[in-house]
Amino acid sequence: MDFITNLGVKFFIYPFKGRSNLMIYCYFFTYGLLCLTSAQLLVTLCLICINNFDWFEIINVAPNLGVCLMILIKYRKINVNKDLYDEIVKHFRYGLWDAISDTSEHKKILNRYTKTTKLIMRIEFYYTCVLTVIVDLFPRIIMFYENDILGKEKQYLYPFDGWYPFDKIQWYYAAYIWESFMTTIVIFIYAFANMLHFTLTRHICMELTILGNTMEGLISNEDVVKIKAQREVEQIHHNVKNKLKFVICRHQFLAKITSKLDDVLGDAMLLTYVCGSVFICLTAFTATVIDDLYKSMRYFSFCFSLLVDVFFQCIIGQLLIDHSKKLEKAIYFVDWVYADSDTKKMLLIFLMRSQKPIELRAKGYVTMNLDTFGRICTLSYQFFNLLRTVYSD
Secondary structure (H helix, E strand, C coil), X not given: CHHHHHHHHHCCCCCCCCCCHHHHXXXXXXXHHHHHHHHHHHHHHHHHHHCCCCHHHHHHHHHHHHHHHHHHHHHHHHHHCHHHHHHHHHHHHCHHXXXXXXXXXXXXXXXXXXHHHHHHHHHHHHHHHHHHHHHHHHHHHHHHHHHHHCCCCCCCCCCCCCCCCCCXXXXXHHHHXXXXXXHHHXXXXXXXXXXXXXXHHHHHHHHHHHHHHHHHCCCCHHHHHHHHCCCCHHHHHHHHHHHHHHHHHHHHHHHHHHHHHHHHHHHHHHHHHHHHHHHHHHHHHHHHHCCCHHHHHHHHHHHHHHHXXXXXXXXXXXXXXXXXHHHHHHHHCCCHHHCCHHHHHHXXXXXHHHCCCXXXXXXXXXXXXXXXXXXXXXXXXXXHHHHHHHHXX
16 A cells, blocks of 8 residues: 555646645646647547548547546546545544454464555566567667668657657657656556556455455354353454444445446446447457558557556456455355344344445446456457458458
8 A cells, every 4th residue: 555655746636635836736737748748649549530531541540549548547536535535544544454464364364465466567567668669669670670770761769659740750859858858757547547446445355355354253163162151252253243333334334335436447347348349449459450560569568558547447447346245255155044033133134234245336337347348358259250251341
């Protein structure tokens, strides 16, 4: 959590509340730059459609525009819903410890989730750094290879090849620096948003696992022995009720914040589901048919990045569903036969509630899980085969 919050300061997002005026001004300045880049790509796309309608050029611009629009949505949503993010971060920084008891099982759960989350976040961070360097330097490398080594006619390449109100060949280095700078901002903000939401999801899953472990020991073997011997029965039932009430309250809180996160992320997830299969198909198809080294490798990298992002969106939803089902099983296997009637009623109601898993539903249109990822990939492959057949004919 500290790694994410420290990284968020660099993008003027965290702390979510109580930010200085300088950080707020920097946020709006960065948001303005993203709007300017989106407008630049939109103008580029419109000019291509009006002047020389070329599918390859449209495919070259459209994914970049889609990514920028998604970044604008996520960046703005995080800022607008700063109260929600602040509540969630404070809960997992301070309130989580109320659910953790001094047992070896809880310590193992805490250590396992902390280590895996740190590892995944660092892999994502270094992947982002490498991706940024490749995207920014790749055009220059290809230019050097084709112009200086192969001796081909000189061509000017850019990170995203936007429109400018001036001659961008004459001002090549200014345009290249601008596009490299904005590419870096877009990639890092995009990665930060994904890292933030993945971290929050992992913490929700960790608390669900802790609650499940608590439910497994709700009525311990020692309690069963004492109940059978009619010793301290009232005290045991009282402790079991309090523990169960605590677990139910924490589960309700996790369901509430996940529902709010779903509202925040719903627009971006729906856009990912609708446009993901189309962009994956188009970039994969173009990479296989175009006779240009730079564009072919660029489209292939687009396709791979889109697949990674769609998988990332779906896997966090799958994690929530899997951990919710584990909690349901833990409730089902509680030694409820030794509980009193009130506790049995509470367990039954809790079991019925847990059968509806905590999940991300993209504004209620689609459940984000691995089945959804499979459907997106299948649809993309079907479109790809259709385009290949039409192109071959």
